Amino acid sequence: MDVRIELAGVSKSFGGAVALREIDFAVNGGEVHALVGMNGAGKSTLVKILSGALVPDAGEVLIDGAGHGALTPRRARALGVSIVHQHRTLVPQLTVAENMLLGRLPRRAGAVDWRRAHAEAARALAALDVRVPTRAVAGELGPAQQTLVEIAREVATGGKVLVLDEPTASLGGADAATVHDLVRRLSSAGISIVYISHHLDEVLGLADRITVLRDGRRIVTAAGADLDLAGLVRAMTGERISHQRPRRDRAAGETVLEIDALASGARLAELTLTVRAHEVVAVLGPAGDGQSELFDLLSGRRRPSGGRIRVAGADVAAGDVGAALAAGLRCVTGDRLAHGLVPGLTVDENLDLTRRGLRRPWLVRWGRLHRQAAERRSRYGVATIQADPPVSALSGGNQQKVLLAKWLDAPVQACLLEEPTNGVDVAAKADIHQLVDGLADQGTAVLLASADVEEVLRLADRVVVVRAGRVVADLPVEGLSRDALVSLTVGGTAS
Ligand SMILES: Nc1ncnc2c1ncn2[C@@H]1O[C@H](COP(=O)(O)OP(=O)(O)OP(=O)(O)O)[C@@H](O)[C@H]1O
Ligand SMILES: [Mg+2]
Helix, strand or coil: CCEEEEEEEEEEEECCEEEEEEEEEEEECCCEEEEECCCCCCHHHHHHHHCCCCCCCEEEEEECCEEECCCCHHHHHHCCEEEECCCCCCCCCCEHHHHHCCCCCCEECCEECHHHHHHHHHHHHHHCCCCCCCCCEHHHCCHHHHHHHHHHHHHHCCCCEEEEECCCCCCCHHHHHHHHHHHHHHHHCCCEEEEECCCHHHHHHHCCEEEEEECCEEEEEEEHHHCCHHHHHHHHHCCCCCCCCCCCCCCCCCEEEEEEEEEECCCEEEEEEEEECCCEEEEECCCCCCHHHHHHHHCCCCCCCEEEEEECCEECCCCCHHHHHHCCEEEECCCHHHHHCCCCCEHHHHHHHHHCCCCCCCCCCHHHHHHHHHHHHHHHCCCCCCCCCEHHHCCHHHHHHHHHHHHHCCCCCEEEEECCCCCCCHHHHHHHHHHHHHHHHHCCEEEEECCCHHHHHHHCCEEEEEECCEEEEEEECCCCCHHHHHHHHHCCCCC
């Protein structure tokens, strides 16, 4: 088979710390080539080099056989290589057509030719069998649809090698399946896909070939059919990791978090639910059904139009971030770079922010700050190749660990966890699950929003189903099958 793009002997360091060591990596025409590895293994760094966003220190990139010493993103794109990042990049206020044709809207007599624009966008979407109206506003599409539009846009602008960096990280089963279907269609149309994911089942079901990275080295490249889950995990971790501990039963205590008739615009209509001490309650519902609204209201980022929130029997002032924090309520966002971490600060500074109770000191004692942060980093397993890098330079999974360490380290009464294992590797996922167990054991009331069914089964004691902004079912997890849970999530019933 013909090689489309190739890395030959590529190495890359950041400030003396090695992220990739002499990597050889090739992608054939029309293949789905999965790239897996633990958090910080070097996957994103590798694909940034493929797509020209980073220049390697040594080695070269070959596209259709021609060498490129200093590839730029523009050059890579012109040669048909493009990347769809994990964070979605559509402009939320613009329509699907505008997003698809951004910077190249067809014009006629000086003005944008909207009829042609919509027709062109519709044609590009239809060619890939993506069913999204071109007049829809991008920000109002579900996350899966946004991903499909982004992929279609790259193909429409001549993408022949598409890099998808964790395209299904925060998607539920049905949404993930639509992305998988599109990936299969692209590959049979001859487009090559480099597919990064921590969902190993998905990788095994989708990939023609799999490359495993560990600590910046390529460990193996093999046909997907020749690898199984255990072998993959062993290659990633270098050892056998013990299977996930089963969830354990705990008795719920007093009511801690009371959400009473909480309302907000069209998204939440009198949502009522309670979470008791030692209890983990998962909120289920079709993506976007009030979850992010709930996050904004509980964290005090937004004021509800009605209803109230009580923690340990006391009312929490509405729309006041300080009041929510003071009441012992912590909301850990699913969107870590937008709301959870301060990208301009280092890892240790981020960890220190919440320890100081968000007060601004006159004098920062750096020695002490780093010592205390070092202890938290090791407890949460935050791995960095440099001393104290900006948090934005960490790999995705390590950012997630900093986020949890930042918000959950001090005792909390109640917390809302949105996608707590978004983008983390298999080992870190088990650690985070234990961390959530630990919170519940200590008496924290935990509200969980997760699109990952296995995670809900593993962590939750109870599930509430939210539909059109209201709780329509409230039932114990005990005895729920995986299928019943999936059906509840997408809008069916448990039976
Ligand atoms: N701009 C940068 N400056 C300093 N270090 C960096 C930078 N970018 C990446 N790194 C480091 O390089 C290593 C590899 O990171 P990379 O993002 O490639 O990991 P990854 O395999 O994509 O992990 P994840 O699964 O968590 O996304 C990490 O230790 C990361 O902290
Ligand atoms: Mg990454």
